[in-house]
Amino acid sequence: xxxxxxxxxxxxxxxxxxxxxxxxxxxxxxxxxxxxxxxxxxxxxxxxxxxxxxxxxxxxxxxxxxxxxxxxxxxxxxxxxxxxxxxxxxxxxxxxxxxxxxxxxxxxxxxxxxxxxxxxxxxxxxxxxxxxxxxxxxxxxxxxxxxxxxxxxxxxxxxxxxxxxxxxxxxxxxxxxxxxxxxxxxxxxxxxxxxxxxxxxxxxxxxxxxxxxxxxxxxxxxxxxxxxxxxxxxxxxxxxxxxxxxxxxxxxxxxxxxxxxxxxxxxxxxxxxxxxxxxxxxxxxxxxxxxxxxxxxxxxxxxxxxxxxxxxxxxxxxxxxxxxxxxxxxxxxxxxxxxxxxxxxxxxxxxxxxxxxxxxxxxxxxxxxxxxxxxxxxxxxxxxxxxxxxxxxxxxxxxxxxxxxxxxxxxxxxxxxxxxxxxxxxxxxxxxxxxxxxxxxxxxxxxxxxxxxxxxxxxxxxxxxxxxxxxxxxx
Numbered sequence: 497x498x499x500x501x502x503x504x505x506x507x508x509x510x511x512x513x514x515x516x517x518x519x520x521x522x523x524x525x526x527x528x529x530x531x532x533x534x535x536x537x538x539x540x541x542x543x544x545x546x547x548x549x550x551x552x553x554x555x556x557x558x559x560x561x562x563x564x565x566x567x568x569x570x571x572x573x574x575x576x577x578x579x580x581x582x583x584x585x586x587x588x589x590x591x592x593x594x595x596x597x598x599x600x601x602x603x604x605x606x607x608x609x610x611x612x613x614x615x616x617x618x619x620x621x622x623x624x625x626x627x628x629x630x631x632x633x634x635x636x637x638x639x640x641x642x643x644x645x646x647x648x649x650x651x652x653x654x655x656x657x658x659x660x661x662x663x664x665x666x667x668x669x670x671x672x673x674x675x676x677x678x679x680x681x682x683x684x685x686x687x688x689x690x691x692x693x694x695x696x697x698x699x700x701x702x703x704x705x706x707x708x709x710x711x712x713x714x715x716x717x718x719x720x721x722x723x724x725x726x727x728x729x730x731x732x733x734x735x736x737x738x739x740x741x742x743x744x745x746x747x748x749x750x751x752x753x754x755x756x757x758x759x760x761x762x763x764x765x766x767x768x769x770x771x772x773x774x775x776x777x778x779x780x781x782x783x784x785x786x787x788x789x790x791x792x793x794x795x796x797x798x799x800x801x802x803x804x805x806x807x808x809x810x811x812x813x814x815x816x817x818x819x820x821x822x823x824x825x826x827x828x829x830x831x832x833x834x835x836x837x838x839x840x841x842x843x844x845x846x847x848x849x850x851x852x853x854x855x856x857x858x859x860x861x862x863x864x865x866x867x868x869x870x871x872x873x874x875x876x877x878x879x880x881x882x883x884x885x886x887x888x889x890x891x892x893x894x895x896x897x898x899x900x901x902x903x904x905x906x907x908x909x910x911x912x913x914x915x916x917x918x919x920x921x922x923x924x925x926x927x928x929x930x931x932x933x934x935x936x937x938x939x940x941x942x943x944x945x946x947x948x949x950x951x952x953x954x955x956x957x958x959x960x961x962x963x964x965x966x967x968x969x970x971x
Contacts, residue, residue: 528880528929530587532820532833535801536765536788537926538910541581542590544928546910548795549579550787551713553614553672553770555624557648559584561772561825564595564615564626568795574633575610576795578626580649586783586802586823595650596626596643603641604654607633610641612670612713614770617648618696619678625696626652627682629668635951639664640682642697658682660690660699669712671770676718681746683714683725689746704748706741713738716746717771717782719807725750726768726784726812732950733789734957735762735917742810756805756812764817765888765916766801776828782807783823784814791948791957796911797894804830819923835883835923837971840875849873851941858887858966859921865964867893869943875968880932883969884925884939888916891960893945897925898938907935915946915958921966939965 539547549565556562560582567577580595596613599605609631617624623644630641643652657664669685680692682699687706690699710730717724723743729736737759741750757763766786774781782805790797804821806813820833840846842864843855849864851871856863864873865887875882882899892914899908908927927937947957 532822533802534820534926536799536922540928547589550798551612551769554772555615562648564613570793570795575604575608578613592649596652603630614672616672616674616680620694624648627672629670638666638668640670671714673716685712687711703746706750713768715768715771722810724812728767733791735765738763738768740812757814764801774828779828781828781830790913790946797913837969840968842965847873847875861966863964863966866941867960867962871941873939875937877970878934879970881929881971882927885966886924887921887964888914889919891962892958893961894942895963896940899927900936902934914963
C-alpha cells in the first residue's frame with residue numbers, strides 16, 4: 497500500500513507513530529541545520545519529531561540552552577510528562593529526556609494536569625529544581641508543585657506541593673524568576689510573587705500581592721535595574737493582547753504600561769511563557785517566548801512564537817512580527833532572517849489538486865482553499881527546504897503536511913492549524929533542511945478545527961475547517 501494512503505486510513509495515533517518511525521532513520525543520517533528562529537511553524541527535533549515543550553522555560557548550562565516544556569497528547573489535556581530539549585544555537589533542538597514522566601499515582605498521576613514547567617539551579621545546593629502547576633483534570637485541585645534532580649536533564653523526582661506557612665499555594669498559572677543575586681521566586685496569576693527558601697524547596701515570604709485581574713502566564717526579567725512583569729488576560733487557550741508592568745524593586749510599586757505588541761494582534765497570536773536574556777559580548781537581547789496553543793491538538797499543531805523584544809528604560813515593545821530572525825549567542829546581537837528561494841504560487845501548474853478546491857485571491861496573489869475533509873494537493877519540488885505560506889482566518893481548520901522523497905519515504909510530517917481570530921497571512925509550515933533532491937509535499941484537509949469550552953462554559957475556537965494556501969518558497 498502507498499505510504500500516504502496508509503497514513504490516512506489508520507487512526508491518528510497509529511498514523512503518527514508509523515510516520516515517526518519512518519522518519520527517525522532518515523534524520524539520523526540526513527538532517528541538516530536550521531539557521532534562524534522561525535515562529536508559528538512546527539519545529540522538528542534531532543529525531544524528526546515535532547518539538548513538544550509548551551508552557552515552558554529555558555535554563556543555560558555551559559554552552560547549552562535547555563528547554564523544558566509540557567509534553568502533550570492530542571484530544572486530552574491530561575498530564576503526559578515534561579520534556580527536556582537542548583540547543584547550542586536556539587535554532588536546532590536535541591531531545592534529551594522525558595524529564596518528569598506521568599507518576600504511577602498521586603498528584604501528577606493519570607488524569608491529572610501538569611503545566612507551566614520551569615527549572616532553576618539552586619546556588620546553595622547545586623540541585624536542579626523544577627516547578628509546575630499541578631491540578632486535577634477539572635482544574636479544581638490547583639497548587640504549585642516541585643521536583644528535584646542532581647542533573648539538569650533528570651530524571652526529576654516529584655516532591656509534591658511547594659509550601660508556604662505549611663500550606664500549598666492554591667493558584668494555577670505560574671512562572672519563576674532567578675535574580676542576579678541567586679534568589680529564586682515563584683510568580684502567579686493575579687500579580688502574586690513569592691520568595692523561595694535558600695534551598696528552593698519552600699517559600700519564605702510573600703513579596704507582593706498586586707491583585708491584578710487575570711494576569712495569567714506571568715514572566716519576569718530585569719534590565720538595567722528595572723524589572724518587567726509580563727502577563728496575559730484570562731481567555732483560556734485563546735490568544736489575547738498581553739501587557740506588562742515595571743518596577744525598580746520586586747516589592748513594587750509596579751506601574752502598568754499597557755500592551756507591548758500592537759493592539760489587536762493578540763500578541764502576534766501567542767501567550768507569554770518566558771523571557772530569555774541572551775547576554776553577549778556586544779549586546780543583550782531579550783527573547784519573548786510565547787505559545788500559540790491549538791486545542792485539542794496541542795501535541796501536533798501548537799507552535800511557538802519567539803521574537804526579540806525592544807527594551808529601553810521602562811518601555812517594552814514587540815512592534816513588528818518577524819517570521820524568521822537570527823540571534824548570535826556569543827555577541828548577544830539579533831538580526832533579521834531572510835526567507836529566500838523560488839516562489840511557487842498555490843495555483844501553479846505543478847500543483848495537483850484532488851477534491852473541492854477553490855481559487856481565490858489575497859494581497860494580489862492567488863489562493864487555493866478548501867474545507868472539505870480528505871481534499872489533497874501535491875507539490876513536487878527540487879531543493880533542500882520548502883516554506884509554505886497560508887492565510888489564517890476565524891474559520892480556519894487543521895491540515896496534515898507530509899514531505900516524501902523520491903522513494904516515497906516520509907521525511908517530514910506535521911499538522912498545521914489555520915485558525916486565527918483575525919485574518920493574517922503567515923508562514924505555516926517549514927520543512928527541515930534536507931539533502932538537495934526531489935521531493936513531494938502533500939497537504940490533506942482534515943475536516944477538523946480547534947474548539948473548546950472553559951470551566952465557565954465559554955466557547956472558543958474556529959468556526960470552520962478551511963485551509964487557505966497562498967504560496968511556497970523553495971531553496
